Amino acid sequence: MTLAIKARLKRSDFELDVDIELPLNGVTSLFGRSGCGKTTLLRIMAGLEKVRDAEVRFGNQIWQHGRHFVPLHQRQIGIVFQEHSLLPHLSVRGNLLYGYKRTPESLRRLHLGEVTDMLGITGLLDRPTDRLSGGQRQRVSVGRALLASPQLLLLDEPLSALDTQNKREIMPFLSRLTAESGVPIVMVTHSPDEVERLADRVVFMEDGRITSHESLQKTLTRPDSPLFADEGAVCVLEGSVQPGPNDGLTRFGNEHIQFLIQTGLAPQGKPMRLRIHSNDVAIARYPVEEVSVMNQLPVTIEQIVAFRPGRVLVAGKLRDGQTLTAEITEHSCRKLGLENGQHVHALIKSVALLE
Amino acid sequence: MTLAIKARLKRSDFELDVDIELPLNGVTSLFGRSGCGKTTLLRIMAGLEKVRDAEVRFGNQIWQHGRHFVPLHQRQIGIVFQEHSLLPHLSVRGNLLYGYKRTPESLRRLHLGEVTDMLGITGLLDRPTDRLSGGQRQRVSVGRALLASPQLLLLDEPLSALDTQNKREIMPFLSRLTAESGVPIVMVTHSPDEVERLADRVVFMEDGRITSHESLQKTLTRPDSPLFADEGAVCVLEGSVQPGPNDGLTRFGNEHIQFLIQTGLAPQGKPMRLRIHSNDVAIARYPVEEVSVMNQLPVTIEQIVAFRPGRVLVAGKLRDGQTLTAEITEHSCRKLGLENGQHVHALIKSVALLE
Amino acid sequence: DKFTIAAASDLRFALDDILEVYRHDHPEHEIAVVYGSSGKMTTQIMNGAPYDLFFSADISFPQRLKAEGFTATDPAIYAIGRIVIWSNTLDASELTLGELPTEPHIRRIAIAQPSHAPYGLRAQEALRATGAWEAVQPKLVFGENIAHTAQMVESGAADVGIIALSLAKFPDMARHPHHLIDEKLHNPLTQGYIVTKRGDNKPPVADFAHYMETDAAHQIMERYGFVMPE
Amino acid sequence: MLELSPADWQAIEVTLRLCFYTTLILLIIATPIAWWLSSGQSAARVAVQAIVALPLVLPPTVLGFYMLIVLGPRGVIGGTLESFGLHHLAFTFEGILIASVLYSMPFAVQPLAEAFGNLGRRPVEVASSLGAGLIDRFITVILPLTKGGFVVAATLTFAHTLGEFGVILMLGGSIPGETRVLSVLIYDHAEAMNYESAHRLSLMLLIFAFFTLFVVYSLTRRFKVAKI
Amino acid sequence: MLELSPADWQAIEVTLRLCFYTTLILLIIATPIAWWLSSGQSAARVAVQAIVALPLVLPPTVLGFYMLIVLGPRGVIGGTLESFGLHHLAFTFEGILIASVLYSMPFAVQPLAEAFGNLGRRPVEVASSLGAGLIDRFITVILPLTKGGFVVAATLTFAHTLGEFGVILMLGGSIPGETRVLSVLIYDHAEAMNYESAHRLSLMLLIFAFFTLFVVYSLTRRFKVAKI
C-alpha cells in the first residue's frame, strides 16, 4: 500500500516534476531548501493544486487520474498549513471541533481533552482565534487536523513557531499516533532534529525534483546527506533496554554490544533506537582508562571517507554487524595511522535514545 | 543609552508586567515559551499595543510617557512580524522598497542588491507576493525591514520558516549589521542555536514577566539556563586565531590555552568565540594517548554540580582563568573520584567557532 | 363590487367629493381611484392597467384609446375645464400672463408637462397666444401632472403656477386669489371619459358613469369651477 | 400623531412584502452569480458582471417602461401568459416584484462578489480538509466569513426596493393593496396637499427605519469577525 | 437610429454632471465617515451608521418632498440663503446635487465601511513601521487594498444617482439643462407615447452603460489584489 504521486507543474520560474511512491505507514519527512516545492507537493497530494494529468493514488483509492478527481473533502486528509489558517469566525473550540464533528463517531480516534492537554491549549478553548499568540495558533491548527482523525496527515512545518518544550511534547505524540493507528504522516520540516526524532524515511527535494528518497537509517549514516549540511553525520543503532546495573545507569543493546545509558529513558525489552552523532565518537587505538567516557566499544574499520574539509568519517563495524561512524580530523586519522580492517576502540561520549 | 520599557497590561488570562532596560547595541534575544508575551512586548516597544501608563524610552528619545506618544512611523523601527505581513498589492520589489523610499538618502545604510543577494530573493523581485513560498515570504519581510535602515530592529521569529543554509547566510549578516552600524536588534526566537550564534544578551520571559536578563556568556555557562532545557549546557571561550601548524589545522586561543581547530574558519587575529557543548567534553585523570581527540587541556576542578538526573556538570578553570564545563555521568564522576581542586584533563571532541 | 377609476389630476378634489357622496349612497361598492396625468393613464391602459373607468382632462386621449380598441364606450364629454394663474405668495388676481416673464418677484413659474398633461398643454398655448412663451422659458418648471404642479406652487418653491381652476378652488388653496385665464387664449379643455374594455358589462361601473351625469355630481363639479357640457 | 389610515397601512404592507420578497429572492439568485463572478478572471465573467450591473445605469423609469412593454398584455412574457389563459403581469404585485428583483440585482451582486473575492482560498481549503462538502462549507465557513457582505447586500437591496418609485410608477401604477407602495402613496399624499398624512407616514417610516437599522447594525457588529 | 434631439443631449449632459459630482463629493465625504464607522464598536458608531443609512429606507419621494421644503424659499436652508440675498435651492442643479448626495450616502458609506472593516490592522502596522505617515498610508496601502470597496461604492453611487427619479421629480421641476435628467426625460417621452424617442434614448444609454461597465470591470479585475 503506497501513496503514489506523479505530477508535472510549470510555473514562471519553477518547474515541479515528481514521480514517487511512499509507503503508507510511519512518518515521511519532506526536506529541502526554501522554495524547492515542498508545499506545492503537499498541495498536489491534497488535490488543492490543480495539475492536469497528475496521478495521485492512496492505497487502492484513486484520488486523481485523468478526469477522475476525488475532492479534498472526500479524501480524509488532515492538513496543517504552513501559515496561519484558523477559521477566524470560530473560537478555538470551534476550530478544533470543526473536523471532529464531521467525522463519523466510529472513526474518531482522538478526543478533545487528550489533544488539548497534549498541546497545552486546554485553557484557550473559548478564545477567539485572533487573541492567540503565534505558537498557540499553530498548536490549535495541529490539534484541529488530529481531531479530524484523517487517514493521512500532511503537516507543513507544523512546529516552526513552537518552543523546544512544546515540540518535545508533540513529537512523541505524533510518533505514537502513527505507530498505533497506522495513519501515515507526510511532514515538511527544516529541522534535522525533527527529522531524526520523527521520520521513518526522508524525501529530499531540490528545485522541484526529488533527489532522493530513503530510509532514515540510510540518511543518517550517509556522509553527504543534505540533512547534515549543518549538523554532521549521525548514526542510529538498534537494540533494546537490557536488565543492567544500577547506579542510575541501564544497559542498552543486544547480546553482542552494550551501551550504558541513563536509567528510566525507556521500558525494558522494547526495541528502540540510539542516535549517535558521529561527532561525538572518538577513536582510540587502545582502551582508555580513567576517563569519564563510559562507552568504549571495539570496532573494525570498514571505510574511511573524506567528509568535510579537513575531516574524515570513519565507519566501523560493531560486533553485532551494525555500523558506527566517527567524525574525526584528517590530522588525527593520520596521526593514529587508521586504515581499513584495523581493530580500534570507539569512544562514545553521549548517546540519545530516540522515541 | 538604553531602550527602557516599563509596562503593565492585563488580558483575560494573561498579565504582562515588565520593567527593563536594554543596552542599545548588539542583539538582544527574547526567549520564552509560546504564549509568554514576547510578541506583546515587541508590540509595546513599537507602540502598537495601546497600553496606558507605559513608559518607553529609546536612548534620549521618549517614545511613550504619560500622554506623550510618538507614533510608530516616527520611531524608525524595522519590524519583522511573526506572521506573514507582506503588502499584498505590491510586488516583492514594491515591498522591499516601501520603507527604503521613505528613508532619507543620507540615512540609507543598505541597498536593494546587496540585501536581495544575501537573502537569495533577487530572482523574485517582480513576483506578486501571493506567488511565493512561505520561506520566500519571510525573507522578503526581513529584507524589507533591513532596507528601511531603522534605528532599531524588532524581529519576531524572523528565521522560523527558513532552511539551515538560509539561516547560516542571514545570521552573520545580522551580526555584522549590528556590529558595524550599531543598530540594536531585539529578536524573538525559539531556537537556542540562533541565540548562541547571534545574541549578546538574553531576556528570558515567563508568563508575562521577565525572569532574567543576562549576557549570553552568563546564560551559556549557567547550568540551569532555560536555553538548554533541551540541549544541555554549553560554554563559550574567547580567544583569537593564532599562527598555527599546517595540516588543515589552526590554533585558536591565547598565550595560555590553545585549541586546534580547522583552518579557514576565521581570519587570523580577530577576537572570536568558541562554543563548546559541555556534553562534548570528557574528563580524564591523565593525558590520553593514541586517541582521535585532539584537544586535551589541563583544568582545575572548581565546582561539581548535579545537573540532570544521573549527570553532573564539572566546571574546570583553564590556565587562562576561563571556565570550561563538562557534562558527565554521576557514575563516571564517582568512578574517577573527581573533586574540587583536582587537576584533570578535559578532552574536547568538537568545538564550534561562533561568528 | 370593486372597480377602479383612473382620473386626471385636475379632478383630484372634485372627484373625491363626488365619491364621498356616492360611497355614502352605495356602500356596497368598493371604489379605488388613481390620479395622474391624462397621458400617463392612457399609456397605462394601453399596457393593461386594471382601470374600469377613465376620466381624462382632454377628450383626445379617450379618443385615441377608442381608436386603438381599448374602450367599451364612446368618449363622452363630462366637463369643460379652465386654467388660472395662482400663487401662494403673490396676489395672483393682479397678475396677467403677459407680466409673467418680466415681473421681478416671479422667478419660477410652474406648469404641467405639456407632453402628457393637457393642462400643461393649454398653459403653453395660452402663453404662446399672449406672446410670452419664449420670454417665460427660463422661469419654467414642469410638474408631472397638474396636481403636482399645484403642489409645487403651494409649497412656495415656485412663485406662481398655471393650474387647473378646479384645484385653485380647493378650500386650502382658495384662500389665495387666482387669475382666470381667458378661454380664448387656448383650445378648450374638453374633458371626456370612457369605460374601458375591462369595465365593460360591470353594472356598478355603468352606474357610477351615470351618476357623474346627475345633478348632484354636476353641482359638485360646478363648485370646483367646471363648466358642464350642454 | 401616528394614527394611519387603512390606505396607509395597506401601502406599508405592500411595501414590506415587496421588499421582503425582493431581498429574499435576490439573495438566493445573487449568491451563485456573485460566487461565479468572483471565482475567475475570464472575459465572460467581465461581460456578465457588466450585464448584471446594467440595471444600475438604467433609470428606473426606463426599466419600468420596458418591463411594462415586456410584461404587459402585448409583451413577450405578458402576451405569452395571456395566450395560456393566464393574466399578464403589468400592474400586478408579481410584476413589480420581478421588476424589483431586476432593478436591485447589482445591489445584491456587487457587495457579495466583493465579499467573496476578499475571502481568499484558505478558509475553503481548510474546511475541505476537515471533511466539509460544498454546501457544508458554504454554510459554515463562507457565509459567516462574508456575513458583512450579505448584510450590506441585504440592506442595500431592501432599501433600494423600499425607495423604488420610477419603476413602480411605470409598471405598477398605484393600485391599492397590490402595487401602491409607500413611495407612491407619499407622493400621492403630497400631490393631494394632504401634508399631514405625508408627514405622519414619513415620520413613522423614519422612526421605524432608524430602530430597525440600529438593531441590525448592533447585531452585526456584535458578531463581527475579527481580522488581524 | 441613434440621432438624439438636442433636448436629449442636454438631459444626458445634466445627468452625467449630476452623477459625476455626486460620486466625487460622496467619495470624499464617505471615506472618513466609513473609516470612523469601521474603526470601533461603540453605540455612537452604531447610531451614526443607522443615521447614515436612513436615506436607504426613505422613499425618494419622501426625501424629495422634505428636501423641497428645506431647500425651498421658506425652508431652513433655502430661507437662510434667501435672507442673505442668495437664491433658494429648489428647482436648481445645486439643489438636486445636495439631495443626490444625501440620497446615495449609504451606497457609498456601506461598501467602504465594509472594505475598511475587512482590512485588518496588519497592513497599516506594516506601513507605519516602514515610516509611512497617516496620509501616506492611506494613499499607498489602504486605498489600493480597499480598491474593490471603492469601485463598488463609486459604481453604486453613480448608478443610484443615475437612477434617481423620485427625488428629482419632487425637487427638480424638470428644467431643461438644469434639472431635467434622463430618467425624467424618458418618463416624459413614454407618458407622451413618444415611444420612438424613448426607445432611442434607452438603447443608447444601454449600449453606453454596457461598454463603460465592461471597461471599468476589466480594469479593476486586471489590478485585483490577490488574497491567499
Ligand SMILES: Nc1ncnc2c1ncn2[C@@H]1O[C@H](COP(=O)(O)OP(=O)(O)OP(=O)(O)O)[C@@H](O)[C@H]1O
Ligand atoms: N502561486 C504561485 N505562483 C507561482 N509560483 C509560485 C506560487 N507559489 C509558490 N510558487 C513558487 O513555486 C516554488 C515552490 O513553492 P513552494 O511553496 O512549494 O515551496 P516550499 O518548498 O514550500 O518552500 P518554503 O520552505 O519556503 O515554504 C517557489 O519557487 C515559489 O516561488
Ligand SMILES: Nc1ncnc2c1ncn2[C@@H]1O[C@H](COP(=O)(O)OP(=O)(O)OP(=O)(O)O)[C@@H](O)[C@H]1O
Ligand atoms: N489580542 C489578544 N487578546 C487577548 N489575549 C491575547 C491577544 N493576543 C495574545 N494574547 C494572549 O497573550 C499572551 C501573550 O501573547 P504573545 O503573542 O505575546 O505570546 P508570544 O510570547 O509571542 O507567543 P508565541 O511564541 O506563541 O508567539 C498569550 O497567552 C496569548 O494567548
Ligand code: MOO
Ligand atoms: O391630465 Mo392632467 O390633470 O393635465 O395632469
Ligand SMILES: [Mg+2]
Ligand atoms: Mg512551503
Ligand SMILES: [Mg+2]
Ligand atoms: Mg509571538
